[in-house]
Amino acid sequence: MLMLKCRAIAALAVLVLCFAPLASARQPAGWGSVKGVITFDPKEKLPDNPVVKITTDVPFCAGKGKTFADKWLIDPKTRGVKNVIAFLSRDVKVKAAKNIQADWDRKKPIHLKLLAAPLVLKVDQPVCTFLPRVIALRSQTNLVFENTSQVTHGVTIDGGALGPNVSQSIPPGKSLDVGQIRVRPFPLLLRCTLHPWMRCYVMSFDHPYYGVTNDKGEFQIKDAPAGKYRLQVWHEEAGYLGATNDWGVPIMILPDKTIEAKVPPLRPDVD
Numbered sequence: 001m002l003m004l005k006c007r008a009i010a011a012l013a014v015l016v017l018c019f020a021p022l023a024s025a026r027q028p029a030g031w032g033s034v035k036g037v038i039t040f041d042p043k044e045k046l047p048d049n050p051v052v053k054i055t056t057d058v059p060f061c062a063g064k065g066k067t068f069a070d071k072w073l074i075d076p077k078t079r080g081v082k083n084v085i086a087f088l089s090r091d092v093k094v095k096a097a098k099n100i101q102a103d104w105d106r107k108k109p110i111h112l113k114l115l116a117a118p119l120v121l122k123v124d125q126p127v128c129t130f131l132p133r134v135i136a137l138r139s140q141t142n143l144v145f146e147n148t149s150q151v152t153h154g155v156t157i158d159g160g161a162l163g164p165n166v167s168q169s170i171p172p173g174k175s176l177d178v179g180q181i182r183v184r185p186f187p188l189l190l191r192c193t194l195h196p197w198m199r200c201y202v203m204s205f206d207h208p209y210y211g212v213t214n215d216k217g218e219f220q221i222k223d224a225p226a227g228k229y230r231l232q233v234w235h236e237e238a239g240y241l242g243a244t245n246d247w248g249v250p251i252m253i254l255p256d257k258t259i260e261a262k263v264p265p266l267r268p269d270v271d
């Protein structure tokens with residue numbers, strides 16, 4: 001019995017020794033987070049948020065007050081910009097926009113807490129705008145459009161060769177699952193089939209290290225493997241931060257710390 005136990009322990013030791021190098025290769029020096037605030041350039045005049053002209057379903061869509069274009073949503077006190085996508089990419093200087101997403105190092109581990117991608121992300125059209133307007137999701141997550149309003153909405157996606165290619169109406173109370181969104185260098189623009197002023201941007205990632213700014217311009221990216229990265233920043237009007245220069249902001253994620261990224265302010269003419 002004792003001999004059997006010894007053999008079992010020896011076999012276990014061999015197994016541990018065999019797999020230890022593999023396990024350590026997948027383990028980073030620790031996990032850390034980054035947070036930051038995306039602001040609008042203090043030297044620039046704040047852009048307007050014009051009212052859009054409602055041309056379809058006027059009694060419903062215009063009946064709840066004015067609808068704004070919402071391209072720039074800026075807190076007038078802090079100049080924090082809402083709906084900016086911030087994400088981590090490899091620490092390399094890449095000028096070609098087509099490489100920006102391929103730049104994630106797929107050998108890097110993903111924290112256990114974040115390993116499983118959400119099954120579904122829901123977008124609603126309760127009045128006559130998409131909520132949320134800017135979406136970041138994992139490439140394994142299904143995107144579902146709901147319609148909790150009283151009028152028919154729709155979804156038009158021109159996904160090209162990567163897909164999806166969709167043009168379908170969604171009656172009140174119904175929903176439409178457009179499936180997964182493939183990773184690509186720029187967010188995909190989605191429109192409502194029936195209301196031309198409605199816009200929605202979706203960016204897909206093959207990792208969980210991204211965030212979308214809140215109405216104060218704040219974002220946080222949690223539990224990333226420690227190391228050097230470039231923080232990429234995209235806004236629907238400003239485009240990629242630093243697009244005319246080197247891509248992104250070099251940052252260093254430190255174990256068990258939340259670092260603060262120093263992100264240059266957005267300008268209306270960056271892209």
Ligand SMILES: [Cu+2]
Pocket residue numbers: 125128152153154192193194195198
């Ligand atoms: Cu609509």
